[in-house]
Amino acid sequence: MKDSKCFVTLKSVHDVMKAQKQLMAAGISINVVATPREISHNCGVVVQFACECIDQIETIICHEDYGNFGLFRKSAQGVEEIITAEY
Amino acid sequence: MIYLDNAATSFPKPAEMIEAMRAFMSESCGNPGRAGHLMSIGAAMKVFEARETVAEFFNVDDSRQVIFTQNVTMALNTVIRGFLRPGDKVVTTSMEHNSVMRPLRYLESREYIDLSVVNADNSGKVVPSDIAGKVEDNTRLVVINHGSNINGVIQDIASIVKAIKERGKGARVMIDAAQTAGAAAIDFREIDIDFLAFTGHKALMGPQGIGGLVIRKGIDIEPLCFGGTGSDSEFERQPEFLPDRLESGTQNNPGIIGLAAGIRFIEMKGLATIIEKERELTARLVSGLDSINGCRVYRGEPDNRLGVVAFNIDSIPCSSIGQRLNEDHEIFIRTGLHCAPVAHKTLGTFPDGSARVSVSYFNSEDEIDKFIDAMATVRRQ
Numbered sequence: 001m002k003d004s005k006c007f008v009t010l011k012s013v014h015d016v017m018k019a020q021k022q023l024m025a026a027g028i029s030i031n032v033v034a035t036p037r038e039i040s041h042n043c044g045v046v047v048q049f050a051c052e053c054i055d056q057i058e059t060i061i062c063h064e065d066y067g068n069f070g071l072f073r074k075s076a077q078g079v080e081e082i083i084t085a086e087y
Numbered sequence: 088m089i090y091l092d093n094a095a096t097s098f099p100k101p102a103e104m105i106e107a108m109r110a111f112m113s114e115s116c117g118n119p120g121r122a123g124h125l126m127s128i129g130a131a132m133k134v135f136e137a138r139e140t141v142a143e144f145f146n147v148d149d150s151r152q153v154i155f156t157q158n159v160t161m162a163l164n165t166v167i168r169g170f171l172r173p174g175d176k177v178v179t180t181s182m183e184h185n186s187v188m189r190p191l192r193y194l195e196s197r198e199y200i201d202l203s204v205v206n207a208d209n210s211g212k213v214v215p216s217d218i219a220g221k222v223e224d225n226t227r228l229v230v231i232n233h234g235s236n237i238n239g240v241i242q243d244i245a246s247i248v249k250a251i252k253e254r255g256k257g258a259r260v261m262i263d264a265a266q267t268a269g270a271a272a273i274d275f276r277e278i279d280i281d282f283l284a285f286t287g288h289k290a291l292m293g294p295q296g297i298g299g300l301v302i303r304k305g306i307d308i309e310p311l312c313f314g315g316t317g318s319d320s321e322f323e324r325q326p327e328f329l330p331d332r333l334e335s336g337t338q339n340n341p342g343i344i345g346l347a348a349g350i351r352f353i354e355m356k357g358l359a360t361i362i363e364k365e366r367e368l369t370a371r372l373v374s375g376l377d378s379i380n381g382c383r384v385y386r387g388e389p390d391n392r393l394g395v396v397a398f399n400i401d402s403i404p405c406s407s408i409g410q411r412l413n414e415d416h417e418i419f420i421r422t423g424l425h426c427a428p429v430a431h432k433t434l435g436t437f438p439d440g441s442a443r444v445s446v447s448y449f450n451s452e453d454e455i456d457k458f459i460d461a462m463a464t465v466r467r468q
Binding site for chain 2: 012014015016017018021032034035042043044045065067
């Protein structure tokens with residue numbers, strides 16, 4: 001799992017930018033990247049982060065008013081959907 | 088040259104605003120949401136920050152409630168055309184600009200809505216209870232001009248909204264802040280309105296071609312325009328969430344950046360400081376015009392007006408006043424009917440119109456004095 005990357009998908013570019021600002025303010029190292037096709041989410045960009053931060057990220061995203069979001073892990077074995085939340 | 092037509096569009100613009108647009112267009116003008124490369128993501132962050140700036144300026148809970156439009160007219164039309172349903176009643180005032188009256192009269196002519204126009208007094212002020220008294224069970228929307236583009240009178244929006252809400256009919260309230268955004272304090276949360284329509288290129292010191300709409304959370308509006316948003320891309324239907332639902336196609340991103348920079352300039356100077364300076368200039372202007380023989384000045388009360396003043400002089404057509412000022416003195420004002428015929432009727436200046444002088448933070452007392460001297464010359468000719 002060392003080579004895996006994790007992603008959070010949000011519904012809009014606005015929300016991805018908001019998350020970027022919020023997560024970086026929390027000291028989490030993230031990147032905004034084009035949505036990997038295997039994840040196939042509707043928004044063109046996602047937040048990419050190291051998988052060890054997943055609990056911290058889930059807490060922050062759940063705490064805020066983001067509405068729908070998804071957490072994904074991508075590795076050589078494929079894409080694993082960890083959480084998809086709809087509000 | 089002396090520019091006194093700031094109610095049409097403010098000039099000059101802050102150097103900081105021009106520089107922000109230049110930097111964006113020359114260094115990072117990608118298309119937000121349309122790609123995952125650094126230029127696109129960088130532009131998306133700039134637009135996000137601009138939306139946050141607007142939300143903070145108007146004290147809006149969530150910046151997703153801020154929609155960018157091409158101007159205030161588009162913002163007003165977005166609500167009038169997208170929120171109203173057949174058979175709805177709409178209440179408005181006799182101080183409205185055509186950006187409100189024309190779409191409302193159009194819907195009325197198609198028998199889509201029932202329109203009531205509440206008369207202001209001959210100074211342009213509307214009595215809150217007069218508006219509230221027109222609100223009935225099927226009144227879905229009340230549209231109110233916040234500050235007149237003719238004589239600068241500012242309505243007591245807080246009292247008007249309170250009176251409307253106390254009627255308990257569920258009517259939503261939109262204010263047209265074309266002239267007041269950036270020239271008067273507007274607290275979206277405190278005054279309890281449902282829609283705020285504004286433009287960026289007047290008192291907010293931004294460029295032309297950008298405006299916006301603030302929408303109370305939970306209110307749905309049918310889009311005027313449908314198309315690509317950079318979201319929900321696998322679906323052929325329009326997204327249901329804001330801001331994307333009401334922002335189809337590539338936006339005026341340089342304009343959005345300029346608008347935010349204009350607001351930051353206002354915040355740097357202090358809105359209260361700007362308002363105070365414009366009030367002092369306006370008092371000087373009114374006093375000077377009052378001293379000219381035969382000059383009739385249309386203005387609001389000193390503590391409740393914008394830096395917008397209309398006037399006429401005896402039998403001199405207002406167009407001649409504007410022409411003399413332009414050609415002989417290089418002073419730029421506006422004359423005629425200011426796209427607000429119903430408001431001119433209210434003030435008694437229809438159909439001839441009026442001359443209009445409008446100041447900004449960048450005007451000086453010396454410019455006002457030169458204008459008054461020029462007017463005295465025009466009067467004598």
